[in-house]
Amino acid sequence: MSTLQPSTSTSVSVSHLAKSFGNTMAVHDVSFEVNPGEIFGLLGPNGAGKTTSIRMILDIFKPDRGEISVLGGKITEAKKEMIGYLPEERGLYKDMKVEDCVLYLAVLKGLSRKTAKERAAAYFDQLDLTAHKSKKVNDLSKGMQQKVQVITTLIHQPQLIIIDEPFSGLDPINTRLIQDMLIRERERGAAVIMSTHQMYQVEEMCDRIVLINKGDSVLYGRVDDIRRQYADNTVRVTMRGDLPGIPGAIETSRKGNSHTLRLPADMPPQVALRQLADAPGITLESFELVIPTMDDIFVKVVSVT
Numbered sequence: 001m002s003t004l005q006p007s008t009s010t011s012v013s014v015s016h017l018a019k020s021f022g023n024t025m026a027v028h029d030v031s032f033e034v035n036p037g038e039i040f041g042l043l044g045p046n047g048a049g050k051t052t053s054i055r056m057i058l059d060i061f062k063p064d065r066g067e068i069s070v071l072g073g074k075i076t077e078a079k080k081e082m083i084g085y086l087p088e089e090r091g092l093y094k095d096m097k098v099e100d101c102v103l104y105l106a107v108l109k110g111l112s113r114k115t116a117k118e119r120a121a122a123y124f125d126q127l128d129l130t131a132h133k134s135k136k137v138n139d140l141s142k143g144m145q146q147k148v149q150v151i152t153t154l155i156h157q158p159q160l161i162i163i164d165e166p167f168s169g170l171d172p173i174n175t176r177l178i179q180d181m182l183i184r185e186r187e188r189g190a191a192v193i194m195s196t197h198q199m200y201q202v203e204e205m206c207d208r209i210v211l212i213n214k215g216d217s218v219l220y221g222r223v224d225d226i227r228r229q230y231a232d233n234t235v236r237v238t239m240r241g242d243l244p245g246i247p248g249a250i251e252t253s254r255k256g257n258s259h260t261l262r263l264p265a266d267m268p269p270q271v272a273l274r275q276l277a278d279a280p281g282i283t284l285e286s287f288e289l290v291i292p293t294m295d296d297i298f299v300k301v302v303s304v305t
Helices: 050-057 098-108 113-126 142-154 172-188 199-205 223-229 269-278 294-304
Strands: 012-021 024-034 039-043 065-070 083-086 160-164 191-195 208-213 216-222 234-240 250-255 258-262 283-289
Touching: 012 050, 024 050, 024 208, 039 050, 039 172, 039 199, 050 065, 050 160, 050 191, 083 142, 098 113, 098 142, 113 142, 142 160, 142 172, 160 172, 172 191, 172 199, 191 199, 199 223, 199 294, 208 223, 208 294, 216 223, 216 294, 223 294, 234 269, 269 283
Parallel strands: 024 216, 039 191, 039 208, 083 160, 160 191
Antiparallel strands: 012 024, 012 065, 208 216, 234 258, 234 283, 250 258
8 A cells, every 4th residue: 555645734624614505504614624644523413514515525516605625725636536435325336246346436536457456356355355246236235335335435545535424334343444444544644534423433533523513613623632621520430448528529320339420620630539549448449530422522512502
């Protein structure tokens, strides 16, 4: 797999995008940037404007307002060959044989048939599709079709990869295979925009995210920073013995020897730790700050915006 030349410029920059269809405002005000060598999460509830934003980036829709830069400037036909796009709706030719379909789409992206055949063989082997390459696409299971679609998205080694629900229909083993492939694309230097409703995938894979709700960007930044930003001074303590009283703390849940405590907003967690460590008759086994999941944050932000 080739390595892209290092670049300090952004792969995608969108600024104050807006798009309406008749009286329906699909996108109101969306802004974000995506850098080379990162997996970027494009998140939001159904109908938030994610797909419309993607289609404006790809020049399928023209924005009513706002600016878009793709791979250093305005999108061109040449740049479109540097993009790999996996839509949520499959775009394969169902009556073609799997290998023929992959080779045809690879050649359309500028590969020679020889190079396309070599790369396809490697992907088929990696994704356990070699025995199925002579079958018609329509004869494959939903999960196998998804793997074929991933191959057609990546085979030309694009600089920008846009994937919409990439793990749809995949079992845990194949989900892990596709995850690893996308991580390798990031390591190669490609920019990956991933739209998904699976927040645990966002936590595992994404460097940064934007959350769109009702056509607006409502949350934007690094995943780790956002999760810490929404932490509410809650700690989880595992201990043996009776939980001593901590002034102002409220126990919100308990499971066996594990206690979850919400501390007063002005109490540093270190103060609670010292109080527990000094309390007689207990053995403190673990103490950690509870960081909210992206799923919790998604629900919280969407419900108030």
